[in-house]
Amino acid sequence: MTESKRDRAMTEGFSGRRTAEIVGITYRQLDYWARTDLVRPSLADANGSGSRRRYSYRDLLELKVIKSLLDAGIRLESVREAFTYLREHLGEDVTTANLVIRGPSVLVSTDEELVDVLRNGQGVLNVLPLGGVKDEVDAAIVELRPLAQEVAEGIAGPRAVGDA
Known part of the structure; x- marks a missing residue:
């Protein structure tokens, strides 16, 4: 699919059949989920015989999450x-x-x-x-490294752990 076709599909939405195909479910499942308000099409809902549902990209994402949960x-x-x-x-x-x-x-x-x-x-x-733990430890090492060098050079005496 070319980029312009993809962009047009994103703004115009997706038909029910195309949506079911993309998500990997049957049209019957999609129809049932829409009729029972699990995921209703946000662009155009069916309103009588011959009308067509239009699903947005966000609808497709939700439907895929639902399918993943069911598959699990x-x-x-x-x-x-x-x-x-x-x-x-x-x-x-x-x-x-x-x-x-x-x-x-x-x-x-x-x-x-x-x-x-x-x-x-x-x-x-x-x-x-725990993402910040590494950064905190790295910062403490950098902060204490000059002190260790000063002790090694005899400029400062050794301090007990916890001294400020």
Whole structure:
């Protein structure tokens, strides 16, 4: 697909059949999910015989997440609960979340916490981000390195650990 065709498809949306093909589900699944309000097409919904649904790119992303959850063994009922929670707490872009699947549980990971979305946020665990630990240790080494050189050169006496 050329870039201009892709850009046009992104603004005009995707038909139901094309959406099902892209996401890797059957048209029947897509139709059922739309009729039961799991993911309704955001660009144009069906309104009577002969009308056509139009799905946005964001709809495709949500549908792919749903398919991934189902493929991981999560029941459709639980997927519905998870998406209800995600939409209420993350707003429109549920694809910004990191999901952790463990058995029948679906957890959403943010920078600071891990929440069980199937229990309406119950069982919140605090997440200790370790990304900054390396930076803190590196900064402390750089800060202490000149002191170690001064001690080695006899300019400063050795200090006890914890001395300022």
